[in-house]
Amino acid sequence: MKFLCVECDRQMVFEERRLPGDGTLAAAFRCPQCHRVIGLLTNPMETQLVASLGVKIGGRTIDAQPLETVRSMVATGKPDAFTDDGPRPTESAPTWSPEAQERLARVPSFVRGMVKRIYLDYARQHGIAEITPSVMDSARSELGLEGM
Amino acid sequence: MPLNIRTYHELTEPDRSGLPQQIAAQRHRVAERLVGVRRVVAVMSGKGGVGKSYVTAGLARALARSGRATGVLDADFNGPTIPALLQLPVARCTFRDDAIAPAVSADGVKCFSMALLLEDGRPLAFQGPEAEGHVWRGSLEAAVLREFLADVAWGTLDTLLVDLPPGIERFQELAELLPEPPAVLTVTISTPESRDAVRRAIRCAADRGAALLGVVENMSGEPFGGNAGEELAAEFHVPLLARIPWHPSPSVYDALAEGLQ
Numbered sequence: 001m002k003f004l005c006v007e008c009d010r011q012m013v014f015e016e017r018r019l020p021g022d023g024t025l026a027a028a029f030r031c032p033q034c035h036r037v038i039g040l041l042t043n044p045m046e047t048q049l050v051a052s053l054g055v056k057i058g059g060r061t062i063d064a065q066p067l068e069t070v071r072s073m074v075a076t077g078k079p080d081a082f083t084d085d086g087p088r089p090t091e092s093a094p095t096w097s098p099e100a101q102e103r104l105a106r107v108p109s110f111v112r113g114m115v116k117r118i119y120l121d122y123a124r125q126h127g128i129a130e131i132t133p134s135v136m137d138s139a140r141s142e143l144g145l146e147g148m
Numbered sequence: 149m150p151l152n153i154r155t156y157h158e159l160t161e162p163d164r165s166g167l168p169q170q171i172a173a174q175r176h177r178v179a180e181r182l183v184g185v186r187r188v189v190a191v192m193s194g195k196g197g198v199g200k201s202y203v204t205a206g207l208a209r210a211l212a213r214s215g216r217a218t219g220v221l222d223a224d225f226n227g228p229t230i231p232a233l234l235q236l237p238v239a240r241c242t243f244r245d246d247a248i249a250p251a252v253s254a255d256g257v258k259c260f261s262m263a264l265l266l267e268d269g270r271p272l273a274f275q276g277p278e279a280e281g282h283v284w285r286g287s288l289e290a291a292v293l294r295e296f297l298a299d300v301a302w303g304t305l306d307t308l309l310v311d312l313p314p315g316i317e318r319f320q321e322l323a324e325l326l327p328e329p330p331a332v333l334t335v336t337i338s339t340p341e342s343r344d345a346v347r348r349a350i351r352c353a354a355d356r357g358a359a360l361l362g363v364v365e366n367m368s369g370e371p372f373g374g375n376a377g378e379e380l381a382a383e384f385h386v387p388l389l390a391r392i393p394w395h396p397s398p399s400v401y402d403a404l405a406e407g408l409q
Contacts, residue, residue: 001165002156002159002163004153004154004159006153009153009154010161011161011163013161013164014163014165023276023277044276044277044279045280045284048276048277049283049284049287051276051284052287052290053291054170054291054294055165055167055170055171056170057165057167058164058165059164059165059170060170064173064177066243066246066247066248066295066299067248067295068295068299069292069294069295070265070292073274073276074272074273074274074275075273075274075275076266076267076270076271076272076273077265077266078265078267079267081240081241081264082240082241082242082243082248083240083242083243113243
């Protein structure tokens with residue numbers, strides 16, 4: 001999928017992706033010459049089709065996690081199917097505020113280990129010592145974590 | 149006024165989404181994970197109910213008994229039975245080196261299956277819009293297959309058996325994901341009806357360039373009539389590797405394993 005600014009005959013470049021949480025996706029593309037911006041809006045079925053391919057419009061922002069699609073898409077998984085992903089070696093783990101722990105506890109346990117690791121990696125990469133709901137919101141927004 | 153614009157392949161500027169590159173990275177991840185696997189063998193049949201999973205499990209145990217490191221990927225996501233057939237212990241999935249550790253049977257067979265992940269008695273269901281589910285469900289199952297290949301720590305194996313569901317779709321997906329099409333072991337029962345359905349599957353595998361290892365006739369003997377195993381073997385110039393009776397002893401699978409050297 002590519003977008004062409006017909007007037008300038010230039011390929012438009014990806015600017016931003018948003019997952020509003022209703023199963024749809026919004027992505028903005030800008031013409032590098034005239035700077036016109038257009039929006040790509042997909043319905044839930046189209047969004048699901050892209051997600052099922054395991055690709056991200058705008059490119060991946062985090063490395064693929066083990067069984068990423070299975071853990072984020074299977075609706076009938078055993079709550080205790082997985083142990084936690086576990087800490088990455090040689091790095092000290094950021095701490096979790098009580099509010100963040102509470103919020104993490106609401107994530108379905110089938111996918112919780114993966115989500116926890118993503119937030120931990122995000123905090124480490126940004127030099128954040130404590131994960132709070134605000135940090136989780138930032139991570140969701142920047143990383144495009146639908147439903148996490 | 150005619151549309152006079154450049155088309156997809158004429159746009160060559162850098163593309164941040166890089167969707168083809170993302171797909172290529174997925175394939176690379178599969179190839180890297182399987183670098184220690186000597187061969188991938190798809191156990192397939194165009195027909196349901198011929199006992200592919202029983203044959204797969206029996207063969208896997210026989211291969212392990214003969215000292216060959218063996219794994220089974222249960223690719224029947226909607227009717228997974230391999231963990232029960234291998235009598236795998238019930239345990240949570242653990243992580244090892246950025247991958248999921250496979251379950252291991254008492255015989256030493258490594259295994260991964262949707263049965264290890266699903267709630268008891270629940271069907272495989274995905275999150276997502278209910279409308280037009282058929283459009284994306286097949287694609288999601290292909291993604292599951294890719295992740296079972298790429299994200300399970302298979303390690304060093306002589307043989308990774310892939311137990312396919314009936315039909316040819318999962319074989320096609322497997323062949324697309326692997327660097328080369330998998331070798332194929334075909335299972336049939338003796339009846340002419342099974343022969344005709346299985347023939348299509350073998351033809352599909354052959355057209356795809358897969359190596360045909362041979363045919364196994366399962367549940368051989370009464371009450372089924374026919375001679376499908378021998379006929380298919382002759383037609384495709386492959387060996388009839390085994391005729392497995394209704395109540396096989398382990399030695400039947402040992403002989404089959406020996407024939408798959």
